[in-house]
Amino acid sequence: MAAALRSSRYLGLLQRGPASRSCSGAAMAAAAEPPLPSAPAGPGWLGSLRFDNRALRALPLDPCGENVPRPVPDACFSRTRPSPVANPRLVAMSLPALALLGLEPPPLRAPREEEQLEAEVALYFSGNRPLPGAEPAAHCYCGHQFGSFAGQLGDGAAVYLGEVLNPSGERWEIQLKGAGLTPFSRQADGRKVLRSSIREFLCSEAMFHLGIPTTRAGTCVTSDSEVIRDIFYDGNPKKERCTIVLRIAPTFIRFGSFEIFKPVDEYTGRKGPSVNRNDIRIQMLNYVIGTFYPEIQEAHSGNSVPRNAAFFREVTRRTARMVAEWQCVGFCHGVLNTDNMSIVGLTIDYGPFGFMDRYDPEHICNGSDNSGRYAYNKQPEICKWNLGKLAEALVPELPLEISELILEEEYDVEFEKHYLQKMRKKLGLIQLELEDDDKLVSELLETMRLTGGDFTNTFRFLSLFLVDPDPLKLEDFLEKFAKQCASLEELKVAFRPQMDPRQLSMMLMLAQSNPQLLALIGTKANINKELDRIEQFSKLQQLTAADLLSRNKGHWKEWLQKYRARLEKEIGSVSDAEVWNAERVKIMNSNNPKYILRNYIAQNAIEAAENGDFTEVRKVLKLLEKPYELKESFDVQEELEEEEAVAGAAACSSVSRIRLPYSSKPPLWASELCVT
Structure with a gap:
């Protein structure tokens, strides 16, 4: 029963297997693919898209035309084609994202015209019909996955359609993710399913409207075509609908794109498919810098090492700022491999991501990350590690001693500066920049950890x-503020022991007698974490709800006194305290979101969509387009709660669940959600 319940709320993604086949031995598999339907006379609303596919002109193309999984040497792209799906239909589309392509929002239409527009969008952005000017291809890249070099990866489930020039002259690459088999699909089928596609679609747009650098998502299209997925890898597969997301970005080139030249890795024995092709590395640098960093190209034309150093410095700074933004909203990426790091500093590839609810610096959003490599508090150092791998991939065009010096000089400074600037805004520290501000932030986070404070709502509530x-007045505030802390029931679920006592006992003995064997089945850190969990759970069993409330209020009272003292210094530096306070509240509420894409909100939308109802996906999309939603009054929390309820922001799609405002802490059942 428990497994079935867990399965119904699973948010996972399929992982791909190793590369297979060669160009010469794949003709039979290629012949098995269904042909694309012939193109219509031309699209309507989408007919204005103007393609100029510079990447395919500037970078080497794979001469082998067979669209089957295989090694792809000496090339950056392989020609491919989307595989058609049955009965494509639109789940949702983001008009702000599509506007980047020059697609103006269509005028208000009659229901029949609306249906025709959605049918056109579904037809073309499912990949069933080719857009005039599109040149479908798949990009070749490698990557370090969970710290180990994995060799050739590439666009195994994404198809580059081309680059669209909008009326302003901006260039946007568009992709169809989940459009079927490519030369990089390895042992998978190149398909994505409804649950993972809805998550990527919604989060791409949510991150943009939060002000975080990100790729965009224009449409989400599902179908009647089905694939088999073993959701928990437990021998219980089920059919799921093939779904395609239109992704939009200046480029989807990533750190791993430069790792195709890597020689044999000393640990894994794998190598990139284009070893010894430094000429292609030079082509890639010329293309990336000239297209996406033109100011650097202009400043250093004809002098490659200083130019490449300036390029690496800017990538380092952008990456540091991006991850600082993640930390400030509690966003966890989940799979920070080098192949998931954008060369232009964007959040890319939304898989097992998650926005943190209860603050836990060691929060792991990816159920497959057993070692906690990509935990929330490790994201900054992992992104720096990934930059180190990019530096290695740029040799000899950028000597390692130069790039390593840049990384050490730039990354930590840029991250800490941007992080503290953002945190000051989140706390309303708008007049003064004091040396102890970082300590105040650290003490706030520690108080949140001790009390199980909801990361998003705690910051939002502080504006009151x-x-x-x-x-x-302080006691009244504390009474309401404490509601944003984890309840006793929530904490018991969070700290519930996860290992069988006999398994833990065996691992403790192995830690003493055979640490080498222990390393094969677990880690000492995992054992220590489980022991801590057992200790915390035991303490919670002896705690009452009243005791917990009293303890939490004590922790917060201590920190709020420090916060008040800091705010009084702000007041002392201004002439009008009321004007200052109004501005403080305004800045806080434009930097502390009221709405984020919590896992349970996404899951409710997914479950409704799986039952054929896309209204919840569309409603959540609209909500996430205005995550900060300023209010006129900040004095009484009940006013906010009443406004939320009246707005009808019901976060639960099932009648069996309590209807909650979208800004609420997650319900207890959300703790059962597993993302992998």
Whole structure:
């Protein structure tokens, strides 16, 4: 029963297997693919898209035309084609994202015209019909996955359609993710399913509207075609609908794109498919810098090492700022492999991501990350590690001693500067920049950890805090503020032991007698974490809800006194405290989102969509387009709660679940969600 419940709320993604086949031995598999339907006379609304596919002109193409999984040497792209699906239909589309392509929002239409428009969008952005000017291809790249070099990876489930020039002259690459088999699909089928596609579609747009650098998502199209997925890898596969997401970005080139030249890795024995092709590395650098960093190209034309150093410095800074933004909204990427790092500093490839609910610095959003390599608090150092791998991939065009010096000089400084600037805004520290501000932030996060504070709602709620020494007002604030902390039931679920006692006992003995064997089945860190979980769970069993509330209020009272003292310094530097406070609240509420894509909100939308109802996906999309939603009054929390309820922001799609505002802490059942 428990497994079935877990399965119904699973948010996972399929992992791909190793590369297979060669060009010469794949003709039979290629012949098995269904042909694309012939193109119509031309699209309607989408007919204005103007393609100029510079990447395919500037970078080497694979001469082998067989669209089957195989090694692809000495090339950056392989020609491919989307595989058609049965009865494609639109789940949702983001008009702000499509506007990047020059697609103006269509005028208000009659229902029949609306249906025709959606049918056109579904037909072309499912890959069933080719767009005039599109040149479908798949990009070759490699990557370090969970710290180990994996060799050739590539676009195994994404198809480059081309680059669209909008009326302003901006260039946007568009992709169909989940459009079927490519030369890089390895042992998989190149398909994505409804649950993973809805998550990527919604999160791409949510991140943009939060102000975080990201790729975009224009449409989500599902179908009646089905694939088999063993969701938990437990021998219980089921059929799921093939679904395709239109992804939009200046480029989808990533760190791993430069790793195709890597010689044999000393640990894994794998190598890139284009070893010893430094001429292609030079082509890639010329293309990437000239197209996406033109100011660097102009400043250093004809002098490659200084130019490449300036390029690496800018990538380093952009990456540091991006991950600082993640940390400030509690976003966890989940799979920070080098092949999931954008060369232009964007959040890319939304898989087992998650926005943190209860603050836990060691939060792991990916159920497959057993070692915690990509935990929330490790994201900054992992992104720096990935930059180190990019530096290695640029040799000899950028000597390693130069790139390593840049990385050490730039990354930590840029991250810490941007992180603290953002945190000051989140706390309303808008007048002064004091040396102890970083300590105040650290103490806030520690208080959130001790009390199980909801990351998003804690920051949002702080805008209601009044700089008033009246103890009654402070007590009233604490009473409401404590509701954003984890309940006793939530904490018991969070700290519930995960290992069988006999398994833990065996691992403890192995840690003493045979640490080498232990390393094969677990880690000492995992054992220590489980022991801590057992200790915390035991303490919770002896705690009452009243005890927990009293303890939490004590922790917050101590920190709020420090926060008030810091705000009083702000007041002392201004002439009008009321004007300052209004501006403080405004800045806080434009930097602390009220709405994020919590896992349970996404899951409710997924379950409704799997039952044929796309209205919840579309409603959540609209909500996430205005995540900060400023209000006129910040004095009384009940007003906010009443407004949320009246707005009808019901986060639950099932009548068996309590209807909650979208800004609420997650319900208890959300703790059962597993993303992998």
